[in-house]
Amino acid sequence: MIVPDFTFFATASTVVLAGAKPVFADVDLDTYTIDVHDLEKRITERTKAIVVVHLYGHPAYMDPIMKIAEERGIYVVEDCAQSHGAEYKGVKTGSIGHVSAFSFYATKNMTMGEGGAIATNDDFIKEYVDLQRNHGQVEKYLHKDIGWNFRITELQGALGLTQLKKLDLMNERRRAIAKIYDQELSNLPQIRTPTVKPYAKHVYHQYTIWVNNAVFRNKLASFLRSKGVQTSIHYPTPLHRQPALKNFTSAGNAYVNSDKASEHVLSLPMHPGLRDEEVYTVVKYVREFFKETRF
Ligand SMILES: Cc1ncc(COP(=O)(O)O)c(C=O)c1O
Known part of the structure; x- marks a missing residue:
């Protein structure tokens, strides 16, 4: 998976934790987001996904990135940890790529103290994420996969909903x-x-x-x-x-x-x-x- 070289560590550590290999690409010095030319150079037949980071709250240059990904049949993951509410050509970041990750850590544009969320339109990804967040459980005490406990608490959810109303x-x-x-x-x-x-x-x-x-x-x-x-x-x-x-x-x-x-x-x-x-x-x-x- 290709990730920008200039970002918070977790953009790449999560790739490693998922069992994939992070391949770093340089950034452009106007926006500090992934440099499209450098990214393209680093793609091989083994590349499965491109991770973009909307660093500091400024969106990455999504059109050419989506085009590169579509031409090669690879996924685009948006790291929206710093971009809640940011827009690319009037479209919210987190709704452009195939899947996106938000962080609600205390310093973020909206917070739940800790925790995060994933957004996707892809049914396959949604089902996979639902399974992974709750011990791979499909129905009570029936486990289809080896998953995690990545649920957030009701308390955090309540805080998150209030924060969401105040985000704009x-x-x-x-x-x-x-x-x-x-x-x-x-x-x-x-x-x-x-x-x-x-x-x-x-x-x-x-x-x-x-x-x-x-x-x-x-x-x-x-x-x-x-x-x-x-x-x-x-x-x-x-x-x-x-x-x-x-x-x-x-x-x-x-x-x-x-x-x-x-x-x-x-x-x-x-x-x-x-x-x-x-x-x-x-x-x-x-x-x-x-x-x-x-x-
Ligand atoms: C760009 C970026 N990606 C990922 C993360 C990780 O978020 P979390 O600590 O909520 O998992 C952060 C948090 O600081 C971040 O800034």
């Missing part, structure tokens, strides 16, 4: 915060604010900037920390450099963009609960850092 509102708040950051930071020559492609509705799971100078990326993070502003690097170690995945990569495989991204990106505070004045405080410190720092 929470996403709109994220988008409003992103607009402030865009307006206030996009004229700084030392950084690049997030790109939004014409086909995309971005839901800003993260607001991730690109800092032109990698050394200053780290210095900016330290400076902001000294001012009480928490930032994060999503992600400092690409998949092909993860110790646990070393069996799935080889020296000849280059992931130039993914490596660059890991050195240059920095996520600024983003949460629907942030107040405007807090966002402007972050802006003030970012601007202050670049004013005092000569390149």
